[in-house]
Amino acid sequence: MGSRASTLLREEEIEEIKKETGFSHSQITRLYSRFTSLDKGENGTLSREDFQRIPELAINPLGDRIINAFFPEGEDQVNFRGFMRTLAHFRPIEDSEKNKNTSTSEPLNSRTNKLLFAFRLYDLDRDDKISRDELLQVLRMMVGVNISDEQLGSIADRTIQEADTNGDSSISFNEFIKVLEKVDVEQKMSIRFLH
Amino acid sequence: MCGPVLSHRQDLLVLLLLSLCSSGGKCEIQKSESTASASESPFHNEIDQPQAFPDEERASLPVFTMDYPRIQVPFEFTLWVLLASFAKIGFHIYQKITIWIPESCLLIAIGLIVGAIMHSVKEEPPAVLTSNVFFLYMLPLIVLENGYFMPTRPFFENVGTVLWYAVVGTLWNSIGIGLSLFAICQFEVFGVQDINLQENLLFASIISAVDPVAVLAVFDDIDVNEQTHIVIFGEGLFNDAVTVVLYSMFSFVADMSAFESSDVFLGVARFFVVGAGGLLFGLVFGFVAAFTTRFTHNARQIEPLFVFMFSYLAYLAAELFAISSVLAIITCAITMKYYVEENVSQRSCTTIRHVIKMLATISETLIFFFLGVVTITTEHEWNWAYILFTLLFALLWRGIGILVLSQIVNPFRTIQFTFKDQFGLAYGGVRGAICFALVFTLPDSINRKNLFVTASIAIIIFTVFIQGISIRPIIEYINIRRTNKDLDTINVEIHNRVMEHIVCGIEDLCGQWSHYYWKDKFKKFNDRFLRRILLRDSRAESSIVSLYKKLELQTAIDLLDTPVGDLSAAPSIVSLYDERKNSSQPQKNFLTEDVRKMHDILSKNMYKIRERTMAYTNKLNQPDNSRAREILIRRHASIRRSLRAASFREMVSLFLKATHAHRPQTASQTVPLHRVLILHLPACSEFVSGELGRHRQHSSSRPIIPLRRLNTVKESTRAVGQSDSSPEEDVLEERHPRGHPVAAPRKLSSEWDQPPAEKEETVAPPPLPVPPGWVADSQNIRDNGAGDPLLGHLSQGSQESGRS
Numbered sequence: 001m002g003s004r005a006s007t008l009l010r011e012e013e014i015e016e017i018k019k020e021t022g023f024s025h026s027q028i029t030r031l032y033s034r035f036t037s038l039d040k041g042e043n044g045t046l047s048r049e050d051f052q053r054i055p056e057l058a059i060n061p062l063g064d065r066i067i068n069a070f071f072p073e074g075e076d077q078v079n080f081r082g083f084m085r086t087l088a089h090f091r092p093i094e095d096s097e098k099n100k101n102t103s104t105s106e107p108l109n110s111r112t113n114k115l116l117f118a119f120r121l122y123d124l125d126r127d128d129k130i131s132r133d134e135l136l137q138v139l140r141m142m143v144g145v146n147i148s149d150e151q152l153g154s155i156a157d158r159t160i161q162e163a164d165t166n167g168d169s170s171i172s173f174n175e176f177i178k179v180l181e182k183v184d185v186e187q188k189m190s191i192r193f194l195h
Numbered sequence: 196m197c198g199p200v201l202s203h204r205q206d207l208l209v210l211l212l213l214s215l216c217s218s219g220g221k222c223e224i225q226k227s228e229s230t231a232s233a234s235e236s237p238f239h240n241e242i243d244q245p246q247a248f249p250d251e252e253r254a255s256l257p258v259f260t261m262d263y264p265r266i267q268v269p270f271e272f273t274l275w276v277l278l279a280s281f282a283k284i285g286f287h288i289y290q291k292i293t294i295w296i297p298e299s300c301l302l303i304a305i306g307l308i309v310g311a312i313m314h315s316v317k318e319e320p321p322a323v324l325t326s327n328v329f330f331l332y333m334l335p336l337i338v339l340e341n342g343y344f345m346p347t348r349p350f351f352e353n354v355g356t357v358l359w360y361a362v363v364g365t366l367w368n369s370i371g372i373g374l375s376l377f378a379i380c381q382f383e384v385f386g387v388q389d390i391n392l393q394e395n396l397l398f399a400s401i402i403s404a405v406d407p408v409a410v411l412a413v414f415d416d417i418d419v420n421e422q423t424h425i426v427i428f429g430e431g432l433f434n435d436a437v438t439v440v441l442y443s444m445f446s447f448v449a450d451m452s453a454f455e456s457s458d459v460f461l462g463v464a465r466f467f468v469v470g471a472g473g474l475l476f477g478l479v480f481g482f483v484a485a486f487t488t489r490f491t492h493n494a495r496q497i498e499p500l501f502v503f504m505f506s507y508l509a510y511l512a513a514e515l516f517a518i519s520s521v522l523a524i525i526t527c528a529i530t531m532k533y534y535v536e537e538n539v540s541q542r543s544c545t546t547i548r549h550v551i552k553m554l555a556t557i558s559e560t561l562i563f564f565f566l567g568v569v570t571i572t573t574e575h576e577w578n579w580a581y582i583l584f585t586l587l588f589a590l591l592w593r594g595i596g597i598l599v600l601s602q603i604v605n606p607f608r609t610i611q612f613t614f615k616d617q618f619g620l621a622y623g624g625v626r627g628a629i630c631f632a633l634v635f636t637l638p639d640s641i642n643r644k645n646l647f648v649t650a651s652i653a654i655i656i657f658t659v660f661i662q663g664i665s666i667r668p669i670i671e672y673i674n675i676r677r678t679n680k681d682l683d684t685i686n687v688e689i690h691n692r693v694m695e696h697i698v699c700g701i702e703d704l705c706g707q708w709s710h711y712y713w714k715d716k717f718k719k720f721n722d723r724f725l726r727r728i729l730l731r732d733s734r735a736e737s738s739i740v741s742l743y744k745k746l747e748l749q750t751a752i753d754l755l756d757t758p759v760g761d762l763s764a765a766p767s768i769v770s771l772y773d774e775r776k777n778s779s780q781p782q783k784n785f786l787t788e789d790v791r792k793m794h795d796i797l798s799k800n801m802y803k804i805r806e807r808t809m810a811y812t813n814k815l816n817q818p819d820n821s822r823a824r825e826i827l828i829r830r831h832a833s834i835r836r837s838l839r840a841a842s843f844r845e846m847v848s849l850f851l852k853a854t855h856a857h858r859p860q861t862a863s864q865t866v867p868l869h870r871v872l873i874l875h876l877p878a879c880s881e882f883v884s885g886e887l888g889r890h891r892q893h894s895s896s897r898p899i900i901p902l903r904r905l906n907t908v909k910e911s912t913r914a915v916g917q918s919d920s921s922p923e924e925d926v927l928e929e930r931h932p933r934g935h936p937v938a939a940p941r942k943l944s945s946e947w948d949q950p951p952a953e954k955e956e957t958v959a960p961p962p963l964p965v966p967p968g969w970v971a972d973s974q975n976i977r978d979n980g981a982g983d984p985l986l987g988h989l990s991q992g993s994q995e996s997g998r999s
Contacts, residue, residue, distance in 0.1 A: 051704070139689065162684050
């Protein structure tokens with residue numbers, strides 16, 4: 001336990017994370033123990049390799065992108081705060097929160113933020129637009145080997161055509177939101193975190 | 196399709212006739228045996244008296260003799276097995292039948308036909324389905340297979356629920372059915388008044404147990420929720436303990452007139468003895484088996500034997516003490532599997548799996564077949580009221596039981612059982628051969644034994660046929676999606692799938708299961724103690740390495756056999772660091788026809804969300820992870836790249852540390868450092884040193900993947916050499932085999948030498964069809980900044996002749 005003393009979670013930190021993300025105390029401690037068990041180097045941060053070691057992520061077609069979503073722009077290490085901040089997107093929206101007036105800044109797990117997470121998975125260059133190439137890349141990852149490039153290309157074209165309202169051949173975030181307005185994103189992009 | 200069908204029918208007829216002849220022959224032989232024995236006795240008498248040899252008639256040398264009795268038993272056994280297996284083959288020719296009717300039904304039906312034929316010819320069926328044969332020979336094989344292929348992770352995640360349903364559910368069912376039947380018996384009009392409470396309870400305990408064999412046969416093709424599947428599977432296996440206790444308790448009590456309350460306490464105590472005893476026996480034998488396989492590396496041919504013998508021993512030992520043998524063999528199989536599969540060779544592993552599957556299939560086929568046969572040929576006593584009420588109560592109590600139990604257990608579960616799931620659980624409670632065999636072991640002192648036999652056969656046939664056939668349409672009906680596909684836009688379909696993959700990935704990342712704490716603890720215990728003792732080669736591996744080993748090794752061997760779509764032509768997965776294409780396309784107009792085609796393409800080809808268990812053990816196939824393989828291969832480039840980056844950093848730090856410790860001058864001392872380096876490279880090197888050793892024996896055609904991985908190791912060593920300051924470099928140069936391979940890891944370094952040579956050749960057509968993705972990968976390496984020093988060294992790098 002000696003080397004870990006510095007990385008033990010302090011009460012104030014738990015409080016801060018709680019305020020920022022909305023997780024409960026026990027959820028935070030539980031996720032912290034998961035964080036430390038992933039952190040093989042025991043230096044309080046996770047690198048991409050630590051994530052790669054999870055075998056189920058290895059066989060997830062979007063594994064790379066998901067891992068990448070944890071790391072802020074250009075960095076290679078993520079600390080516990082960052083980890084929790086990303087996971088907070090997947091907290092279920094509770095009824096008490098639904099009617100809150102969004103005078104304060106939007107909670108991390110609001111519908112918009114969930115959609116933003118998904119949007120960012122496509123949009124690598126962070127230009128707030130999903131271009132045809134970016135769409136193709138994701139499609140290629142998700143589809144088996146039997147689909148030819150032309151077929152995929154026409155699917156991508158159709159996708160953009162359906163969503164694009166301002167004619168710039170790419171999907172902006174607002175168009176993305178509009179396309180998914182009928183989908184129950186709150187439920188789809190939520191995980192029941194254990195207490 | 197007519198050809199094979201007709202010949203199949205002919206085969207079947209031939210076999211039927213053969214079997215009839217053989218049993219007919221048996222009849223005659225018995226008579227001739229009796230005459231033979233009769234003729235022997237006078238002969239014996241004659242021996243006592245002085246006898247003159249020349250009195251014998253002179254017999255001529257027989258040219259053609261036949262001695263049927265000698266081979267009778269194995270011959271008939273083989274014929275029966277063949278007959279049942281032919282029936283099984285026949286079903287699968289008619290694909291359409293097996294979709295609607297589970298195999299078990301078909302087998303019972305064929306058995307009924309054969310039984311009818313035998314009955315009309317006044318033949319006795321072979322005494323195969325006696326309780327002894329069933330319990331000692333047929334049941335252990337099936338249960339071994341179930342235990343060995345049990346998906347352990349979902350099982351342990353749901354172990355509480357499984358035990359809850361198994362123990363409490365069976366108790367509930369037995370007592371409920373028993374009491375209700377007893378109530379029915381009170382009515383004079385039904386004519387069953389002589390059955391007392393104990394006998395009713397005994398009968399109820401027999402028929403309340405869900406049978407794993409039948410359940411799995413029914414659930415095979417049905418796409419139920421995994422949770423439901425694992426719960427019902429586990430329940431079928433584990434309610435054996437309860438059944439054993441109840442059966443022995445009630446049969447003991449049935450002889451007595453009064454029912455004491457102390458008996459109930461004794462019963463509970465016995466239950467714990469039975470359950471815990473079974474687990475203990477299983478664990479002990481499992482560990483012994485695992486330990487034994489640690490030493491079998493010089494006797495590879497008999498490795499599978501240990502698995503079978505120890506499991507069977509566990510079963511028999513448990514039977515000896517009348518504790519739950521089913522639990523024992525399952526525990527033994529689960530315990531043993533993990534360690535044994537690490538210790539034994541790849542071939543033994545495959546052999547074990549295939550033999551287990553084969554034996555289990557034979558056993559199960561025979562069981563259902565004989566169920567049909569014996570149905571016709573036993574004595575029956577039919578009582579409408581009793582039997583119908585039995586059916587009714589069985590269904591009723593199971594339904595209520597599942598409902599109540601689910602209500603109680605749901606709050607404790609992360610994924611709760613919806614009513615749909617509960618219906619699946621209740622309706623899937625199929626009774627099978629265990630119940631049948633148990634009812635035959637009822638003591639004859641029970642005067643209504645025939646009625647019980649008939650009733651249990653009735654309930655088995657009802658559940659297997661009616662529930663088995665109807666469960667599939669009902670489940671499909673319940674699961675019907677309301678969304679109209681045409682209203683969904685392509686966008687929605689794609690984005691939905693993306694979101695599902697995301698959520699699945701995040702859940703895996705969080706290690707979402709509540710048992711994670713215990714799993715972690717067990718893993719630590721496992722690594723520290725158990726692996727050291729039980730495994731021959733117990734270096735701790737990261738789980739991704741073991742995943743690689745399993746998937747990649749199999750892939751490397753299978754890649755040349757199996758058509759895996761056209762992986763080589765597949766465009767490589769574009770990952771984060773690749774360059775983007777610039778293209779602009781003019782606006783296209785899409786017809787609805789095109790859109791519908793797109794929906795089709797997407798729904799058929801998008802990777803499904805990873806199920807939390809690997810595909811269920813279809814009775815006929817090994818667990819199927821070809822899809823995971825495909826994804827893994829395609830992502831290989833990006834995974835490896837990032838791993839290499841890590842290994843690069845770690846290598847540097849390690850190298851710096853190591854060089855201060857060692858200053859080896861001789862080649863022989865480079866060995867430990869090489870080993871040190873190897874051992875600390877994550878993933879790649881473990882594979883190299885561990886697997887290549889084995890791999891050399893196998894394939895004459897070089898597997899593609901290990902070669903590529905070797906590049907990694909090679910490059911890292913090189914890169915390390917380059918990036919360090921000159922004193923280290925000198926050491927590296929010195930250490931580096933200029934003319935000769937390093938002494939001890941001769942195998943390894945000669946392997947290592949090949950990739951650089953091959954790298955030169957990648958521009959020219961390589962001997963094996965290297966998928967473009969791979970080639971692109973190496974080109975990328977050259978393009979990266981870190982590539983140049985590598986490239987520089989690589990061209991000098993190849994020592995001797997490329998291929999040794």
